[in-house]
Amino acid sequence: MRLRIATCYGLTGVLNAAWGATLPATDARLDLGAGRLGVLLMALAVGALVAMPIAGRLADRWSGRRLLRWTLRAAAPAPVLVALAPSAEVLTGAVVVFGMLSGGLNVALSLQAVDVERATGRPVMATMHGTWTLGAVLGGALVTVGLRLGLGVQSVLLAFAAGLVVAAVAVTRDLPSPAAAQLSDAVLVEERRSGLMVALGVIGAAAFLTEGAATDWAGIHATRVLGADPAVGSLVFTAFFVAMTVVRFVGDPVRARLGPTATIRYAGAVATGGYGLVLLAGVIGTARVGTAMAGWILAGAGMAVVWPVVVSALGSSGASGRRLSTVTTISYGGGLVGPAVIGAVAARAGLPLGLLIPAVLAVVVAGAAPVVLGRYLRSGSGGSRGGDSEARRCDETGRPPAWVRGRSM
Template identity: 80%
Template sequence: MKRTAGCYGVTGVLNAAWGATLPATDARLDLGPGRLGVLLMALALGALVAMPIAGRLADRYGGRRVLVWSLRAAAPAPVLVAAAPSYGVLVGAAVVFGVLSGALNVALSLQAVGVERATGRAVMGTMHGTWTLGAVLGGALATVGLRGGLEVRVVLVLLAGALSVAAVVMTRGLPSPQVGDARGHRGQASPESAERGTKLVIALGVVGAAAFLTEGAATDWAGVHATRVLGADPAIGSLVYTAFFVAMTVVRFVGDPVRARLGPTATIRYAGAVATAGYGLVLLSVVAPAAQVGTAMAGWILAGAGMAVVWPVVVSTLGSSGASGRRLSSVTTISYGGGLVGPALIGAVAGQAGLPVALLIPAALAVVVASAAPVVLGRFVEGGTRGSRGGSRGQGSEQVGCDETGRPPAWVRGRSM
């Protein structure tokens, strides 16, 4: 478990190496919102191509091997961004970065679900909390470097070197927990139940996509919003990004007991409401009579706190149902696709109508998460509970911590069940 959490932490630092330095890279090459949108779209396309391929590779070679390969290859990728002398070369670097990140994110999801099944307890929030802790660390390092007068390319090279060493260390001795295979559950579900399950998986992926788009808007645009719209310097832009991930880190580390107490549906309902309030403050910061940056930072903090638990709840709910690796990778692809395409879409809208108008998109999706996601989660948990009751104790043991009745554990059902 510690090695897997370490891989999450390294990936968080890697994400920060991209996001926290993006305002400075924007200033270095004078990109602007339109070009930033194209850059993020290139990142998204690379990741979306890689994700289904990574799922197939994991089915063939095992999720552990894909995680080792992808993390060690992605760690030095910030050097590509640092070495880009022009906008065109930077777009190519973004594609490569996206391919490596896409494969890495699928492998991490499969590994985390396997760990949760092997240990029989809720750890998904802790895993993602470690990821955000890494993002906070990476954002803080980038901020310190930029505030200390280092050029952004030097900061990126230093981060790439540290990441490369950490990736090798964390992937040594990495365990190989198995993700359930749908073939092991033959005869447990009728064709109608299988079709219903597929629809729910797709719906779960859409929920994850909405959450990731809302989160990705902060990852890629919070710092740019502070610098381009509110007039802050690049170091303050990096600080806004870091504050967002500090909030996510704190909430994710307490997310597992909260979910165990409230259940997934209530947890996501409250999370969406908090994120909606946060985006409201971000939108109002433009017209705030004073402390515009402070108002926006408070909004991003609330948005981070609200979105912190959504993806851990989604992937843990899917994992507890005994879904196969292919289904897990499908939900991951749909969800991360929303998070990758969304910020690029925001960039396209920002280039035409301005960034404050474009941020209405994630604000609206936060409302969707608060209102629609609880319905999807409720149906998925209900369906998983009914489906698991038909299996024997031996079959139930393939799922995460199923009790003697074959039901999902209390941390999946919550007290409301």
């Protein structure tokens, strides 16, 4: 089951790359500009935010497994919509549909990853998201190769859609359901923690906005501000996700060693430094693209584990599909609406000023996320010491969760 869900995450990363890594080339094909790109990203956000709460309720009614099967199969051919759009206006409508499909798919993935973590008693969330970013890296690399070979962006998108459809049908056929461990009444306290859950959603939104800024604007920043060609713009996107992939695959043992609050604190600090370099690249005279790429790499490394830590905390508390989808909606909303807001600022004052938004939010993650997460974890464990209170929550056997057993209390 774990391998199947990880593969679904990987395919979703490829799907995301089919959108994000081709965006500079789509911009060039339709002559969109910063203002129209901002409208497109807002359309993507609207579609996803409409679909996410519905997906959570469907998961409670149908099961997360069934939701994942249908959302992945429906989202796989979505790049066709982008490829065939003849104008910015038609593309906007296509992107709304793309956003709805992606929003439902992201909720389904989170719910299934939570089930795997409960069933195995081990931290897997960062690894799952690492598989997602591995798919994004692969997809971004394939886009770069295709564009370098002279293939049009429409041909690249159609090829992605064909491959994704075949893979989605294969991986979701007879998808097994994990035998999730029961959670004790002591951790089923979500009703008493509604305010803190919303706060976690806001932290997730800040993290996703910084990630979304890279997904949707790193390539555009390289081409329009720094003067790189579209293929190099795609390479910047890929470098960001390479960094995320590496950190996410080591994120689970790091979290088990440091604890969730310290992990998020360090992550926010690294991302803050990365955005500092991105902003610096726009004003220095030499090595502009290299400086920006180094900044995006640090930003990717920093933001890699923030959402996995948040959703793992929710899963260990026994949050229902509806409530987890609520936090997911708030969090992904930041990642979807934020880049559109950056586009609106960029259209009026320039993209470098727009990128101040994720830079400031990276500082917020470093400062506020450890406090919010620590309070959430203490609220479910009788007020234990700081962020390490996660280690004191017990499963049905009366022992701490497997990923903290053996860690110093």
